[in-house]
Amino acid sequence: MFDIVCLVSGGGTNLAAIIKAIEDGSIKNVRIKSVISNNADAYALERAKNAGIENKCISPKSFSNRDDFNKALLDELRSLNPDLIVLAGFLVNISKDIVDAFENKIINIHPSLIPSFCGKGYYGLKVHEAALKRGVKVTGATVHFVDAGIDTGKIIIQKAVNVLPGDDAKTLQRRVMEEAEWIILPKAVEMIANGEVL
Template structure:
């Protein structure tokens, strides 16, 4: 059985979507959800699905506490699904090519420090882009610069607000993120 650990900082719609996607599959198990935000909506969603939740602060992330918790779960893949902190190099080194992130834009555009969520959608709107999309990539020591795993786009010429763009991007995320995770796990068999 392949094991997945999920990291999120906010509402957790991608986490819940991933949990539901793999819920009845005997070959994959979601073994933990980690969050740096004790008030994040993702916590209740994970608990509702009976997935263990681990909360931590930035110091615990960077000083080994989180790595010890991850190691105890023996994950085959670590998935960042709306996780807003920079992932520590010591965890990346321990899990090379086993950590992926989803970014709400067509990287390399609109990536890097501070480019997340509505900040990305606002920048896309202000630059009058005709399309945007999602990029799923491996995590390395630099924000949004790891090797691409999957990328797809959507037309946004009809969008007038960042919220309208966000809705289209969320639809892409929910349609493609779990399937891409499954492909990665299958490839690594």
């Protein structure tokens, strides 16, 4: 069995897409060993609980400094020893120590076609606001490996989504999730689990 750990911060819609893909057999021989959130109020933790998945909150607010938080998160990940760590809407920068400890074993979903609208400051609605401001006709989502940079790791899979007249950041965000993120994140997990990505 290929074990993954999902790191989440909010509603957990990408987590839900992975859970569904495992349940309906789109992803085979994969189990979510644990879900970890930096936010105790994240609905993603409720989704994990409802699916019978071990879950916990490790919040930076519980520590006197960021180094202690990073160490606690690293210790937890080491104890779980997953085959893959999936950042499924995790709004915390991963420390270099974690990246080094799990080299080529961490993936992230980003709501644009990298290299567009990515890097420092580009997350959540800000990505879609920037795309609309620039006037692009096509946007999308990217799953990539996590390295020491921000959104700079090797690209695994991308999917394009049309920008429609009258879109605002929220309608565009929803369409990118539905037409791209929820499709390619489970697909990337499946590809990695089956040795299709090196």
